[in-house]
Amino acid sequence: MTTLPPLSSLHALGPAQQPAYEDKERLADVVEKLRRLPPLVFAGECDDLRLKLAEAAAGRAFILQGGDCAETFDGVTAASIGGRLRVLLSMAVVLTYAAQVPVVKIGRMAGQFAKPRSSMTETRDGLTLPAYRGDAVNGLEFTLQARQPDPDRLLRVYNASAATLNLVRAFTKGGFADLRSMHSWNNDFVRQAGVSVRYEQLTAEIDRALAFMMACGVGDQSFKTVDFYASHEALLLDYEHALTRIDSRTDTPYNVGGHLLWIGDRTRQLSGAHVALLRQLRNPIGLKVGPSADPGEVVDLVEALDPTREPGRLTIIARMGAKQVRAKLPAIIESVESSGRQVCWVCDPMHGNTFATSTGYKTRSFTDVTAEVAGFFDVHANLGTWPAGIHVELTGDDVTECVGGVGELREEDLASRYETACDPRLNRAQSLELAFMVADRLSTLERPAIGSYDVVDF
Ligand code: PEP
């Protein structure tokens, strides 16, 4: 049996990025309450996801992971959740059909409420307050009261995650995800050249393919529902520890607050508390690595997190930036691959490409995003390894947060709909455009013959 380190031992390691709660008693009460609440996900679902990720690690599937940078409590609405799901499912269909690979669909959703920050404080017009650390910790409003860390927010995270996951399950199993209705997902798209036209052509082709299959008598359930998984950064140790339970079937710890949890680039210290907790979990684990990571360090982390070399156990999410991906990523891939492991290599083309405009908006350029993805595919092509997925920050709304892309958004346009609580996200058109770009790259790669996919049901 694996034992779980006690919460106090994790805090004794001086973990990075934890809120400075004033009311410790209230925090302890909240943690006790959380420990008694029912699981949000089941151990068996986490195991299913691990099997699918093993397919991606072996070059037989592709991972699409995406959602908000920071979910908010106000964003727990049917429209907002449905919108994110719709864009993710649309992207997944583009990838599945255009590239003919099964897609593992994972939301940055139903738990992505806490943010690591580079700076402890934020100053506006001479006033300095604690930085916003996500709705899990404090409020975005720039007042002293809102910015105080409040332990009760952890209970709200649990409830918001439960409500989100409940709707996601209803949407994905209750008919919304039926492939036969996929043209209606985006029929409110503003008519513009490029991505919407391409999307319409693709849906028409899929309709014909489905009609053909139905006529042949293939009326499979897999057209009607999809498996969709929840993931978030495991940042707040109090919350993550309270949501970790010993599975009675296997006598091993699972975090039941999400299917896949990842360790952020700022909290991946080898002897740190986040690694100490996540290495004990049976959930599939993600590890973010940025340009400051050296290959030896990553190998040590991989050994700590995947000691039994289990395919699908570990997903390495590289976020190098468009300028550094070609220089930094190859050595990391080579070191990990030479240890004989099968990990999933995923590209996060968002976090290494953030900059501020002269008017003070934090943004990303769609050109940099696609350049990093192209660099990621090129690096894998050179090394003969499989580019197993992408990890993106997106929303279903037509926001103006990242410049460029099909609508040719300019810096001057950002003010019109800039709504993110944290990092700038791709809007729906930009997300679909990225999916087509990735599908084009994927479709040129050698894939296993049709018929070798029936082991795992996607
Ligand atoms: C994030 O994914 O929102 C994030 C903070 O990423 P990273 O840990 O890679 O900086």
Ligand code: CO
């Ligand atoms: Co972010």
